[in-house]
Amino acid sequence: MEANRTPRLRRTLARTLVALVVLETGWLSYPTLRARLLALEETPARRGQRLAAELGCFSCHGPGGGGGTKNPGSEEGTVPAFTERTQMMYVKTTDDLREYVLDGAPRRKREDPDYRAKVEKAALHMPSYRRFVTARQVDDLVAFLRAASGQLLPDEARAARGGEIAGDLGCFACHGPLGTGGVGNPGSLKGYVPGFWGADFDDLVRGDDELRTWIAKGELARVAEHPIGGRFFRRQAIKMPAYEHFVPEADVDALAAYVRWIRGGSWRPLIH
Numbered sequence: 001m002e003a004n005r006t007p008r009l010r011r012t013l014a015r016t017l018v019a020l021v022v023l024e025t026g027w028l029s030y031p032t033l034r035a036r037l038l039a040l041e042e043t044p045a046r047r048g049q050r051l052a053a054e055l056g057c058f059s060c061h062g063p064g065g066g067g068g069t070k071n072p073g074s075e076e077g078t079v080p081a082f083t084e085r086t087q088m089m090y091v092k093t094t095d096d097l098r099e100y101v102l103d104g105a106p107r108r109k110r111e112d113p114d115y116r117a118k119v120e121k122a123a124l125h126m127p128s129y130r131r132f133v134t135a136r137q138v139d140d141l142v143a144f145l146r147a148a149s150g151q152l153l154p155d156e157a158r159a160a161r162g163g164e165i166a167g168d169l170g171c172f173a174c175h176g177p178l179g180t181g182g183v184g185n186p187g188s189l190k191g192y193v194p195g196f197w198g199a200d201f202d203d204l205v206r207g208d209d210e211l212r213t214w215i216a217k218g219e220l221a222r223v224a225e226h227p228i229g230g231r232f233f234r235r236q237a238i239k240m241p242a243y244e245h246f247v248p249e250a251d252v253d254a255l256a257a258y259v260r261w262i263r264g265g266s267w268r269p270l271i272h
Contacts, residue, residue, distance in 0.1 A: 048144025074122035087149040102130040147178035154261040162258025188236035218242035
């Protein structure tokens with residue numbers, strides 16, 4: 001009896017392993033299906049980022065809105081960026097941002113003869129998108145622009161310091177503006193770099209100790225050693241850096257405080 005049970009158990013284990021391999025292969029082979037089943041949590045800023053790409057904003061404002069595109073004849077010599085608080089030089093309110101999107105500039109600027117003269121001298125002019133976007137799309141674009149501006153920082157000093165460090169380290173290049181969710185990541189479980197809030201964050205981070213470990217080590221034993229999840233974790237193309245090799249422990253704590261501030265969502269009213 002016992003002798004018959006052992007071969008059956010081995011066959012069952014073998015079938016289970018084969019099924020797991022088939023499932024994993026299918027999961028990796030059909031990224032479109034995977035994206036539908038495990039879609040990145042949709043947010044206004046994320047929609048705005050995608051829409052900005054569709055409207056061609058980055059062709060003038062630089063990759064991700066980082067600036068750098070030459071603009072002969074303009075005072076600055078380049079098209080201004082969305083990021084690194086450059087918006088502070090041009091934008092006073094979110095209504096200004098809406099008018100830049102809809103009409104190419106706020107009304108107060110369009111009615112200023114000196115401003116119009118400066119604009120006419122430049123080779124590249126900000127387009128008017130009023131005919132091409134809906135009211136909701138404008139709201140999404142404003143949410144993205146505010147998130148990418150570098151101006152939304154916590155009042156608490158340590159978290160604010162963490163926001164500055166995150167900008168310096170380029171965290172948003174992968175995790176998206178204000179941690180809204182990042183770029184595609186081939187080979188990963190969900191196909192993209194996770195954001196700093198929502199179900200993805202809650203699955204990956206269970207408490208402050210795990211958050212600091214992710215930042216410092218770039219991995220978490222609970223995830224890296226999981227029999228199935230660990231396989232995706234090891235084969236993903238983009239891997240989380242271990243920042244303990246580059247920043248002091250106090251900066252790791254500051255980054256954790258900043259991520260927690262984003263996860264808390266107290267900034268949300270500031271982007272509308």
